Amino acid sequence: MPLPDTTPTRVELLARERVANGYCKVDKLTLRHEQYAGGMGPEIVREVVERGNAAAVLLYDPVRECCVMIEQFRPGAWLADQAPWMLEIVAGIIEPGETAEAVCRREAEEEAGVRIGELQKIMSYMVTPGVCTETIDLFVGRVDASEAHGLHGVAAEGEDIRVFTMTVDELQWALETGKVNNVTTIIAIQWLLLNRDRLHQQWGC
Structure with missing residues (x-):
């Protein structure tokens, strides 16, 4: 299968929760993002450190x-x-x-x-x-x-x-x-x- 000509751009944030608010701040994200093959991918959950x-x-x-x-x-x-x-x-x-x-x-x-x-x-x-x-x-x-x-x-x-x-x-x-x-x-x-x-x-x- 040939590589796609364009990079996906769409991201849907479904939920965001602050799970830690100390020296490092951590947010729990529920989201979906566009895939290279087209259409939106499955719902995923990721923790992200808000470091600045x-x-x-x-x-x-x-x-x-x-x-x-x-x-x-x-x-x-x-x-x-x-x-x-x-x-x-x-x-x-x-x-x-x-x-x-x-x-x-x-x-x-x-x-x-x-x-x-x-x-x-x-x-x-x-x-x-x-x-x-x-x-x-x-x-x-x-x-x-x-x-x-x-x-x-x-x-x-x-x-x-x-x-x-x-x-x-x-x-x-x-x-x-x-x-x-x-x-x-x-x-x-x-x-x-x-x-x-x-x-x-x-x-x-």
Whole structure:
């Protein structure tokens, strides 16, 4: 059978119920959607986490050719029997009235103790669209990594964040050996490996 020429567009929401309203909000959806073969498919029930939008930024020092990285505890990784203290880049939820760029600058100071100069968007993507609404706006930001070290985070939010630097070669090694296992950090490192020369030209380095 040949592939269809068009993508389905119709979705019918039959019921929506909030089943969890804590740190994560979870909605139970009853719906039907149009199928590639034509017509509406059967009624399905899915739970979806209402996470909102977030911004993440790879903090890069082009003079030292290193990135400011962070490490913190992640309960999801712990439950999945993964190493729960994860190597990551700075990120935060976009609050109402905030821009993604403002979140990057705020979180860079809160989580890593550095200020961002030039800030360039890399891409937007969904993390786990099968079960979550979260969209990430991913950026690269120019920083001076000379003072990047120590422990940071907002104590009232239970944050306990270790800050350190890694060279581009060290990041590539971490990627190739599986030391990085969260999607946002993987995408950011891969982007830098592919675009470092062009980024240096744009930033006049």
